[in-house]
Amino acid sequence: MNFLEGASPVRRAKATASTAAPSVLKLCCYSLVVFGAIFLQVTETVKHENFKICSQSGFCKRNRALADDATAAGSAWVSPYELEPASITMRNGKLKGTIWKTIDGQEERVELPLVFSFYEQGFVRLQIDEAKRLKGEIELRNGSKVRKERYHEAEKWALVPGLKLSTHAKHTTLEEAGVTRVHYGGITAFEAIIRHNPFEVRFLRDGEVHMVLNERNFLNMEHWRAKPEAKEDDVDNGEWDESFGGATDSKPRGPESVALDITFPGYAYVYGIPEHATSLALKETRGGEGNYNEPYRMYNADVFEYETDSPMTLYGSIPFMQAQRKGSTVGVLWLNAAETWVDVIKQKNNPLTFSTHDNSYKESTQTHWISESGILDLFVFLGPNASALYRDYGAITGYTTLPPMFSIAYHQCRWNYVSQDDVKTVDKKFDQFDIPYDVIWLDIEYTDEKKYFTWDPLTFSKPLDMVKGLDKRQRKLVAIIDPHIKKTDGYPVSSELTSRELAVKDKSSKIYDGWCWPGSSNWVDCFNPSTVSWWKEQFKFNKFVGSQRNVHIWNDMNEPSVFNGPETTMPKDNIFYDNWEHRDIHNLYGLTFHNATYSAVKERESQNEDKQLRPFVLTRSFFAGSQRTAAMWTGDNEAKWSHLQAAFPMLMAQGIAGMPFAGADVGGFFGNPSKELLTRWYQAGAFYPFFRAHAHIDAKRREPYLAGEPYVSIIREAVRLRYSLLPAWYSAFHRASWDGMPILRPMFVMFPDNEAGFSIDDQFFMGDTGLLVKPVVYEGAESVSIFLPDRQVYYDYKDFTIYKGESSNVEIKTPLERIPMLMRGGHVFVRRDRPRRSSGLMKYDPFTVVVSVGDEGVADGVLYLDDGETYAYKKGEFIHRSFIYNSAGNTLESRDLAPETANNRFVKNMKGVRIEKVILVGVKSGAVGKKGKVTVKSDGKTWDAKVTVEEGKDGKATVVVVRDPKVRYKFLALVITTSHN
Numbered sequence: 001m002n003f004l005e006g007a008s009p010v011r012r013a014k015a016t017a018s019t020a021a022p023s024v025l026k027l028c029c030y031s032l033v034v035f036g037a038i039f040l041q042v043t044e045t046v047k048h049e050n051f052k053i054c055s056q057s058g059f060c061k062r063n064r065a066l067a068d069d070a071t072a073a074g075s076a077w078v079s080p081y082e083l084e085p086a087s088i089t090m091r092n093g094k095l096k097g098t099i100w101k102t103i104d105g106q107e108e109r110v111e112l113p114l115v116f117s118f119y120e121q122g123f124v125r126l127q128i129d130e131a132k133r134l135k136g137e138i139e140l141r142n143g144s145k146v147r148k149e150r151y152h153e154a155e156k157w158a159l160v161p162g163l164k165l166s167t168h169a170k171h172t173t174l175e176e177a178g179v180t181r182v183h184y185g186g187i188t189a190f191e192a193i194i195r196h197n198p199f200e201v202r203f204l205r206d207g208e209v210h211m212v213l214n215e216r217n218f219l220n221m222e223h224w225r226a227k228p229e230a231k232e233d234d235v236d237n238g239e240w241d242e243s244f245g246g247a248t249d250s251k252p253r254g255p256e257s258v259a260l261d262i263t264f265p266g267y268a269y270v271y272g273i274p275e276h277a278t279s280l281a282l283k284e285t286r287g288g289e290g291n292y293n294e295p296y297r298m299y300n301a302d303v304f305e306y307e308t309d310s311p312m313t314l315y316g317s318i319p320f321m322q323a324q325r326k327g328s329t330v331g332v333l334w335l336n337a338a339e340t341w342v343d344v345i346k347q348k349n350n351p352l353t354f355s356t357h358d359n360s361y362k363e364s365t366q367t368h369w370i371s372e373s374g375i376l377d378l379f380v381f382l383g384p385n386a387s388a389l390y391r392d393y394g395a396i397t398g399y400t401t402l403p404p405m406f407s408i409a410y411h412q413c414r415w416n417y418v419s420q421d422d423v424k425t426v427d428k429k430f431d432q433f434d435i436p437y438d439v440i441w442l443d444i445e446y447t448d449e450k451k452y453f454t455w456d457p458l459t460f461s462k463p464l465d466m467v468k469g470l471d472k473r474q475r476k477l478v479a480i481i482d483p484h485i486k487k488t489d490g491y492p493v494s495s496e497l498t499s500r501e502l503a504v505k506d507k508s509s510k511i512y513d514g515w516c517w518p519g520s521s522n523w524v525d526c527f528n529p530s531t532v533s534w535w536k537e538q539f540k541f542n543k544f545v546g547s548q549r550n551v552h553i554w555n556d557m558n559e560p561s562v563f564n565g566p567e568t569t570m571p572k573d574n575i576f577y578d579n580w581e582h583r584d585i586h587n588l589y590g591l592t593f594h595n596a597t598y599s600a601v602k603e604r605e606s607q608n609e610d611k612q613l614r615p616f617v618l619t620r621s622f623f624a625g626s627q628r629t630a631a632m633w634t635g636d637n638e639a640k641w642s643h644l645q646a647a648f649p650m651l652m653a654q655g656i657a658g659m660p661f662a663g664a665d666v667g668g669f670f671g672n673p674s675k676e677l678l679t680r681w682y683q684a685g686a687f688y689p690f691f692r693a694h695a696h697i698d699a700k701r702r703e704p705y706l707a708g709e710p711y712v713s714i715i716r717e718a719v720r721l722r723y724s725l726l727p728a729w730y731s732a733f734h735r736a737s738w739d740g741m742p743i744l745r746p747m748f749v750m751f752p753d754n755e756a757g758f759s760i761d762d763q764f765f766m767g768d769t770g771l772l773v774k775p776v777v778y779e780g781a782e783s784v785s786i787f788l789p790d791r792q793v794y795y796d797y798k799d800f801t802i803y804k805g806e807s808s809n810v811e812i813k814t815p816l817e818r819i820p821m822l823m824r825g826g827h828v829f830v831r832r833d834r835p836r837r838s839s840g841l842m843k844y845d846p847f848t849v850v851v852s853v854g855d856e857g858v859a860d861g862v863l864y865l866d867d868g869e870t871y872a873y874k875k876g877e878f879i880h881r882s883f884i885y886n887s888a889g890n891t892l893e894s895r896d897l898a899p900e901t902a903n904n905r906f907v908k909n910m911k912g913v914r915i916e917k918v919i920l921v922g923v924k925s926g927a928v929g930k931k932g933k934v935t936v937k938s939d940g941k942t943w944d945a946k947v948t949v950e951e952g953k954d955g956k957a958t959v960v961v962v963r964d965p966k967v968r969y970k971f972l973a974l975v976i977t978t979s980h981n
Contacts, residue, residue, distance in 0.1 A: 045305050050245065051312065051567055053294055058238015059222070059257035060295065060341045063370040065237075067218045067261070067343070079198030079217040080104070083114065085175050093118045093165030095182060099128060099199055101223060110223040116192070118169035118184040123392050124192060126201070126213070127152075128376040130223060133253070138224040141240075144252030145509060146575060151374040151584035154337045157591055158625040160398040190382055203330075205382045209265050210330045211323075213380075218261035218368055221376060224254060245566035250507055250573045252581070259370040260378075262332055266349070266361030267323035269748070269758045272331075272656050273298065273342055275314040275622075275634070277306055280649040280746060280761035282321075285311060285343045295341040295370070300587050300621045302561035302568045305638060305670055308646040315559055315635045316622035317587050318657040322389060323365060324748050326755050329386045331393065333379040336371040337588040337623060343368040372572075373584050386749045387741060393658055394740030400627040400661055402737040405868030406438040406476055407552075407616040407631065408729050409839040410719050411692035412703065413441030413478075419459040420466040423477075426703060427470060431837055433705040435716050436723050438838045439476045441554065441692070450518035451491050452481045453544045463546030471550045474840025478618070479547070480554040483526075483593050484562075486518030493538060497522055502531040504582075507573040514562040514570065523560055523570070526592035527585065528577035532599065539600040549605065552616040553597050555630070558590040559621045590621025598629035609871050618690070622659060631661035631690045639668030639699070644681055645777045648744070649761040651688060655742030656749075661733070663690030672700050675711050676779065676816065682715045683819045684775035686722040687766065689729075689743045714817045720835050721819070725766075727847065727863060728829045732767025734864040734880075743767055751789040756807045760787055768862060770827025770852055771797070774820045784820045785809040793825040793855050795921050800957040802922075825922060826854030828861030828883040828892075833917070843868070846916035849883065849892075853922035857887030862897065867906055876901030879910065887924060892976040911968065918962035918976060925951060925958050934976050936965045945976075 054060040070077045080102040087098040094117050101110040111131035118124055129150060132138055136148045169184035180194040191204040201213040213219075227240050239255040241248065264270065270282050273296055284291040292310075298317035306314055319334040321342075334340065345366045369378075381392050412430070417423050423440055430437050446463075448454040455463045467477050485494050485503075497503050498511055503522040506512040511522055525531050541547060562570050572583035582589075594617050601615035619630040626632065634650050637643040647664035654662040666685035667673050673681065682704065685691050695702055704715040722729075732743045742749065745765040747757030763774035763786060772794065774786050787809050788794060794803040796812075803810045803822060812820045828851050836842045851859050866878035880897040900907065933944045945965040952958040962976060 046303055046307050046312075051301065051303065052244060052297075054297075054341055056244060057339065057341070057372075058242050059255065059339075059372045060370055062222075062237050062239070062255075063218070063220055063257060063259040063368075064295075064343070066220055066259070067216070067368055070217050077217055079214070079219065081112075081199040081214070081219050082197040083180075083194065083199045085173055085180070085196055088171075088173055088180055090169070090171045090182075093167060093169050095171055095180075101221065103223075110221075112221060116182070116194075118166045118182065120164045120166045120186070121392050121395055122185045122188060122190055122382065123396070124184070124190075124203070124380045126376070126378055126380070128221065128258075130221060130256075130375075132224050133256070138253070139226065140252045141227065141254060142250045142252055142507075144250065144507065144573075145579060146252050146581050147579045148253065150256060151338070151580060152377070153580070154335050154374070154377065154585075154588060157588050157595075158335060158337075158623060159396055160625075160628075163396065185382075188382070188384060203380055203382055205384060210267075210328070210382055211332070211380060212263040212265065214261060215263045216261040216366065216368075218259055220257065220259040222255040222257045224256070227254065247566040247571050249571065252507075252573065253373075256373045257371060258336070258374060258376045259368065260376060262367045262369060264323035264330065264365045264367070266363075267325045267328075267330070267365050268346060268361070268363035269324045270321055270344060270365050270367065271324065271746075271748075272318070272321040272653060274318050274653040274657050274659075275316045275650065276312070276653075277308045277310055277314065277634075277646045277650060279309075279759075280652050281759045282344050283311075284346055286345055295343045295368075297339075297341050298587060299339040299567070300559040300569075300590060300623075302557065302559050303635070304568075305636060308642045315620045316590065316626070316632060318622065318624045318626075318654075318659060319369075320393060320624060320657045321367065322386075322656055324752065324758060325361060327753050329383040329389050329752065331381040331383070331389045333381075333393065333396065333624065334369050334371070335377040335379065335624070336374045337585050338372040338374050338583055339586065340369065340371040342370070373581075385752060387739070390658070390740035390742070397625045397658055398628040399738060399740050400659065400733070400736045401629060402614070402734060402873070403631070403661060404614040404616055405726065405730060405839050406474075408689065408733060409438035409691070409726065410436060410722060411439040411441060411478070411690075412437050413443070413692055414695040414699070414701070415443035415697045416445035417442060418445065420462060423466055424469060427473075427475070429703065429705050431473075433712060433716065434835065435704055435712075435719055436835060436837055436839075437475070437719070438840070439478055439552075439692075440470065441478045441480075441694075443480050443697075444482075444517055446479060449486070449488075451486050451488070451493070453493055453538050455546050460546075464548065467546070467548055467551055471548070474838045476550045476552055476616075478552045478554050478616070480556055481597070482516070482555065482557040483524050483560055483589075484514070484516040484518065484521035484557065485524065487513065487520040487522055488518075494522065496534065497524060500530070500534065502528060502534055504570065505575045507571065507575065509575060512570065512574055515564040516557060516562060523562075524593065524596075525577050526589075526596040527580070531577070532596045535596045536600040536603055539597075539604045541604065549613055553601055554618045555590070555594045555597050556620050558593045558619060560589055587623050590619055591623040591626045594619040594622075594626065594630040595628075609874075612871060613869055614871065624658065627659040627661065631663070632659060633662065633690060633692065633694075634664040636669045637665050639671035639673035639677065641677060641777065641779050643668055644677065644684060645762070647684065647688070648764065648775075648777075652742070652744050652746050652761060652764060655689075655744050656746075658740060660736050660743040661689050663688040663692055665692065665694035667693050667695060667702055669694055670696050670699070673702070675707055678702060678707060679711050679714050679718075679816060680776050683718045684777060686718045686819070687744070687764075687773050687775060689733075691722060710817070717817070718819065723835065723839065723842070724831045724833055725769075725829075726839055726842070727831055727865065728767060728769045728771075730868070731830075731862055731864040732769070735768065735862075747787065747789055754789045754807060757787060757789045763787065765824070768827070769829040770824035770861075771829070772822040772824055776814050776820065781814055783811050783813050785811055786820060786822065791855070793922060794822040795825070795852055795957050797821040797823055800921055800952070800959055801955055802952075802957050823850070823852040823921065824854075825852050826856070826859050827852045828859050828885060830861075830863045839868075844910070844913055846914045848917040848919065849915060851883070851885045851892060851918065851920040853885060853887065853920060857924070859883075859885040865906075865910075867909075872906065877904050877906040879907060885920070892918065892920070914968045915965055916963070918965060920960040920962075922957040923960050934962055934965075936967065936976055938967050
């Protein structure tokens with residue numbers, strides 16, 4: 001298929017214009033004609049015919065059929081997989097053995113090496129390989145030169161080094177019982193019971209089964225065999241030859257899929273496996289009312305104008321699943337970068353049937369994982385709670401990087417700001433309308449004919465002047481750079497990529513040529529260390545002329561997107577570094593690319609870490625481990641209420657899967673939102689960890705200052721709210737960077753004993769602040785119902801109205817200017833209330849401490865601060881303080897959470913910063929004496945500060961405001977004691 005067929009009108013026009021390369025005069029005229037036609041087009045939706053369903057993906061179809069046969073046969077089904085007891089050995093935390101697969105009707109058996117790794121932290125890794133492929137004792141088809149073994153290097157990219165095996169894990173093999181038991185774990189008692197025949201593994205915590213592998217006998221490793229002679233009655237199930245989208249897959253290693261069923265006994269809810277535009281709690285995939293008929297698919301793809309409420313694949317994938325039941329959490333990481341499908345089924349427990357399940361739980365979840373290639377490789381986490389799960393998962397894949405402060409502020413983008421003058425005008429307009437922003441973005445049109453690391457000589461003739469102008473107000477520029485490199489003469493990046501053999505190759509080992517925005521293109525192969533070294537050179541300031549320290553990078557189209565490729569990506573038999581096939585590493589490609597970009601931006605000016613600024617890189621494609629170097633966004637959404645509704649479940653799924661720095665295009669990428677939708681989207685976006693507005697080139701200009709009143713003022717307030725809460729956001733990012741706790745926290749994470757909240761995905765808690773937020777996401781909504789999960793008191797963020805009621809819903813009026821937002825009692829958070837033009841200009845602004853007093857008369861919270869720019873925090877240059885309020889002594893106290901280093905330059909730089917206000921919400925009436933003063937103690941000195949008191953009336957809380965307590969230097973080392981008379 002020609003790459004222009006089936007593409008959107010814009011893609012057709014853009015590709016035609018870029019490949020024709022007409023003169024400037026002709027280009028101007030041409031553009032007028034083309035884009036005049038474009039605006040007459042009706043918006044298209046996703047073209048399902050361009051993407052496979054399970055029945056069109058041979059390995060998925062085969063494994064689903066096997067599952068159907070096993071289910072229909074029931075106890076009569078005989079699994080062909082048996083663990084040989086005599087092969088089992090265990091040493092230094094590793095249990096090894098051999099699984100034998102019996103081939104139906106043949107005397108031959110297939111040898112499958114097995115390894116269990118038990119780690120000190122308490123999680124377990126299971127790996128099953130295929131001996132014949134591993135030893136290279138197979139024959140490749142079609143004269144291919146690819147690797148013969150199954151792909152086993154996903155860990156190089158997804159995992160972090162340094163994991164320690166447990167020396168305390170002990171095993172016992174009971175041949176008569178046909179099982180091997182392994183006891184492991186530290187404080188919590190974990191156990192793995194490995195059944196030999198048929199092979200099955202049960203994982204127990206404190207004597208109870210929480211996860212079972214191969215309980216349903218869906219384990220399948222398609223072993224190597226030569227292609228048989230074709231017969232007339234043979235049914236083609238895609239083992240050997242498979243075509244889709246005009247391309248035929250050569251499959252040089254033949255069929256090699258891996259599959260396994262994973263059961264969560266007693267767990268009715270599972271979450272994770274992003275990216276899908278669906279509910280947070282995953283739906284069933286085998287039909288039925290409200291369910292899907294297709295499995296969840298993970299095959300990173302450029303899905304144009306994706307639809308919501310679908311298990312269809314999207315741009316990224318993280319094969320991590322969390323299961324939740326009352327008071328308990330477990331999880332699994334399926335470490336496979338090939339195309340993967342996951343079926344989800346809910347099974348009612350039968351109390352009359354013997355089962356591994358605890359029948360006090362009414363429902364279990366059965367899942368079926370299917371990947372096209374690679375070894376069987378998975379991690380099992382037994383919790384017991386969400387914080388332990390996220391900590392352990394982060395210990396394996398790494399925690400999210402601590403981002404620069406500007407990157408969690410507001411970003412302004414569209415495809416495209418057409419010139420440097422356009423950028424300057426937008427920049428000035430934000431100031432004129434008093435709307436803060438930190439970053440302006442450039443899409444592909446800034447380049448010279450889609451050649452990355454260049455600037456259009458007519459429209460961006462002085463890029464350095466532009467970025468320096470932004471820098472004066474401490475603003476940044478983000479420029480897009482994609483992995484496709486325009487194939488053209490006179491372009492050094494292209495000639496170096498090909499001459500040095502750094503590009504992806506096709507199945508015949510020639511440099512792969514495909515089509516993307518520049519037209520004919522080649523793709524960088526960042527699996528190759530030499531490519532990464534070369535890529536870093538391209539970002540040096542003397543190479544990327546016109547860039548400087550405040551320029552950061554956007555990696556788009558890195559699934560990789562190929563307009564004329566099958567499913568808009570590369571053929572699976574393309575060849576990468578070290579002769580691995582594209583089918584093996586597809587879902588890793590985006591990660592390797594943004595990793596290389598992150599390193600390039602970090603190292604572009606200095607190898608001295610003291611002088612390095614923290615990079616910001618945005619990626620569209622991702623995998624487990626991407627959180628270490630990039631933020632993500634949900635791709636090409638639409639200006640529809642349904643896409644606004646889908647965003648929060650998608651972003652919470654990202655947080656669960658360890659990648660919390662996530663956002664969705666505010667306003668919707670495609671189409672033109674109504675002013676109500678745009679306004680509500682800004683109010684929601686103010687609570688996206690990554691807060692960016694973006695729009696398609698066809699969309700009408702919709703910078704927030706263009707909306708007209710009252711919309712401009714309402715949007716301004718939403719953006720300012722984000723800026724005022726930046727200290728709280730940054731503290732949440734800091735915690736995520738060391739223990740993996742999500743930034744947007746679903747109800748089931750915060751209240752794991754309250755099952756009524758397990759399916760709620762339109763409200764969330766923001767970090768540790770106690771802020772419970774439910775932005776309006778429905779058209780014309782005059783009120784929302786907020787679920788209160790516990791007995792604690794809640795206060796309205798604006799007017800301090802009191803709400804209470806365990807497992808109850810409270811109705812809150814939502815005129816357009818209102819964001820439904822409650823403060824849970826028992827929390828303290830810090831904000832900055834002075835509006836500025838950018839976050840960098842707020843660096844030395846005073847703070848406001850907000851205390852939301854709980855029913856018990858106490859509250860606590862945490863603030864983390866550093867310079868927000870460099871890596872100096874790694875040397876102890878930061879402020880990390882706790883707050884504790886206690887009504888018994890009427891005190892608010894702050895303490896250091898980390899020992900102060902001798903040369904903490906950051907503390908010295910902050911010595912002039914002060915607290916300008918302390919707001920105590922929900923204090924007892926009469927807590928402050930008639931004198932209207934409080935006593936402040938700091939650094940051994942004592943003085944009084946004035947207060948105002950607003951007694952609670954008409955259902956509102958009593959609020960005490962301490963103004964200018966005059967605390968400086970160690971500006972949060974204070975004790976405030978209310979006076980009594």
